[in-house]
Amino acid sequence: MTRKFDVVVLGAGAAGMMCAIRAGGRGRSVLVIDHARAPGEKIRISGGGRCNFTNIHAGAKNFLSANPHFAKSALARYTPRDFLDMVEAHGIAWHEKTLGQLFCDESARDIIRMLLSEMKAANVVLELQKQVTTVEKTLDGFRIGTSDGPVEALSLVIATGGKSIPKMGATGFAYDIARQFGLKIVETRPALVPLTLDPNLLEKLSPLSGIGVPAEIRHGRTAFREALLFTHRGLSGPSILQISSYWREGDEITLAIEPDLDIAAALKTGRKANGRQAAQTVLAEILPKRLAQFFVESRGITGHLADLSDKAIDSLAGSIQNWTVRPAGSEGYRTAEVTLGGVDTSELDSKTMQAKAVPGLYFIGECVDVTGWLGGYNFQWAWASGYVCGESL
Numbered sequence: 001m002t003r004k005f006d007v008v009v010l011g012a013g014a015a016g017m018m019c020a021i022r023a024g025g026r027g028r029s030v031l032v033i034d035h036a037r038a039p040g041e042k043i044r045i046s047g048g049g050r051c052n053f054t055n056i057h058a059g060a061k062n063f064l065s066a067n068p069h070f071a072k073s074a075l076a077r078y079t080p081r082d083f084l085d086m087v088e089a090h091g092i093a094w095h096e097k098t099l100g101q102l103f104c105d106e107s108a109r110d111i112i113r114m115l116l117s118e119m120k121a122a123n124v125v126l127e128l129q130k131q132v133t134t135v136e137k138t139l140d141g142f143r144i145g146t147s148d149g150p151v152e153a154l155s156l157v158i159a160t161g162g163k164s165i166p167k168m169g170a171t172g173f174a175y176d177i178a179r180q181f182g183l184k185i186v187e188t189r190p191a192l193v194p195l196t197l198d199p200n201l202l203e204k205l206s207p208l209s210g211i212g213v214p215a216e217i218r219h220g221r222t223a224f225r226e227a228l229l230f231t232h233r234g235l236s237g238p239s240i241l242q243i244s245s246y247w248r249e250g251d252e253i254t255l256a257i258e259p260d261l262d263i264a265a266a267l268k269t270g271r272k273a274n275g276r277q278a279a280q281t282v283l284a285e286i287l288p289k290r291l292a293q294f295f296v297e298s299r300g301i302t303g304h305l306a307d308l309s310d311k312a313i314d315s316l317a318g319s320i321q322n323w324t325v326r327p328a329g330s331e332g333y334r335t336a337e338v339t340l341g342g343v344d345t346s347e348l349d350s351k352t353m354q355a356k357a358v359p360g361l362y363f364i365g366e367c368v369d370v371t372g373w374l375g376g377y378n379f380q381w382a383w384a385s386g387y388v389c390g391e392s393l
């Protein structure tokens with residue numbers, strides 16, 4: 001027997017659950033289907049287990065999309081404060097870590113429990129470990145073939161996320177459905193991902209593995225000032241993850257280590273105070289010792305500070321604060337936090353997320369070509385796009 005619902009949501013992630021809560025709360029019969037064993041797996045592992053669930057500064061400026069205006073409507077209609085109201089109503093303790101990033105005090109699982117309890121209150125049916133085999137348009141809705149029989153729905157919401165971390169069940173399903181219905185896709189690529197280096201540079205930098213420093217990383221006119229981490233594969237840390245969303249193969253990035261400090265001035269002051277000390281000694285007061293040693297050795301500097309001209313000092317400081325690197329690649333979808341690109345926003349109504357050419361079909365969350373910076377923005381997009389969609393069903 002074919003079961004019938006007003007709404008079927010494919011994907012029990014952040015966006016799908018929020019959409020189901022809103023649609024169910026408005027009296028729609030809603031079925032959420034996911035092939036995973038548990039809902040909200042990415043929520044569970046997010047923010048180091050504490051879920052950076054939103055960012056109080058979230059606005060369209062914090063998102064990458066072929067149409068930078070598309071996200072404005074949803075973000076304005078469901079704000080970080082709206083999500084925070086739900087978090088607080090469930091008694092979940094939270095804190096602001098840095099740069100407007102809000103985290104749970106205890107565990108990301110609190111957010112999943114909250115969403116499940118809201119879904120229950122809205123009479124949403126959740127079915128896990130179920131495969132979706134086919135999606136067909138019918139006269140008045142959709143027929144979804146699943147591993148335990150067909151389901152019919154007036155509206156079908158695709159909330160299956162992007163391709164990041166296939167090990168966790170990520171698939172290109174949303175893009176396949178979009179293509180099936182003739183919708184355009186903006187080319188997808190891994191984003192918020194560590195960058196790798198060619199073997200020569202990697203070998204040179206290998207003594208630095210494990211070091212973290214404040215940095216500003218630049219790519220063209222885009223710059224992020226957050227921590228930089230040297231790893232055994234290349235470069236990581238928040239500043240690198242952020243710039244990775246802008247970087248393309250073959251491009252250079254510029255690293256400014258300790259951007260708030262005037263390293264040239266510190267070296268000159270050190271030279272004046274005690275010209276017999278080594279450059280490395282002064283640098284090691286500012287930078288981790290291994291990093292100080294690396295920069296001095298790679299410039300071939302030996303001897304006393306007094307022997308260094310202003311020009312030599314400026315050049316050494318420049319190698320630290322204006323360091324150009326050409327990454328070889330990225331770690332790919334295996335470790336990327338998000339997928340850049342996705343269902344072309346020109347195909348969707350920004351107020352409802354409905355496909356303009358396919359009434360009743362909706363795309364929400366990460367599968368849409370709206371990608372946030374690191375720092376709670378991607379969840380805010382998932383909540384906001386899910387909410388406005390649920391509101392329209």
Ligand SMILES: Cc1cc2nc3c(=O)[nH]c(=O)nc-3n(C[C@H](O)[C@H](O)[C@H](O)COP(=O)(O)OP(=O)(O)OC[C@H]3O[C@@H](n4cnc5c(N)ncnc54)[C@H](O)[C@@H]3O)c2cc1C
Nearest residue numbers: 011013014015035046047052160161173365366376378379
């Ligand atoms: C390690 C990590 C940490 C992160 N930390 C943060 C953070 O702290 N803050 C932040 O804002 N963002 C964070 N993100 C990004 C954030 O998790 C995503 O942007 C967000 O989860 C996207 O929500 P979504 O609902 O669109 O997709 P998802 O949460 O990916 O949900 C998609 C769901 O669809 C299901 N699915 C996929 N394919 C199928 C299929 N074929 N059939 C049935 N079901 C399917 C999946 O099992 C999944 O449950 C992090 C991401 C990662 C990987």
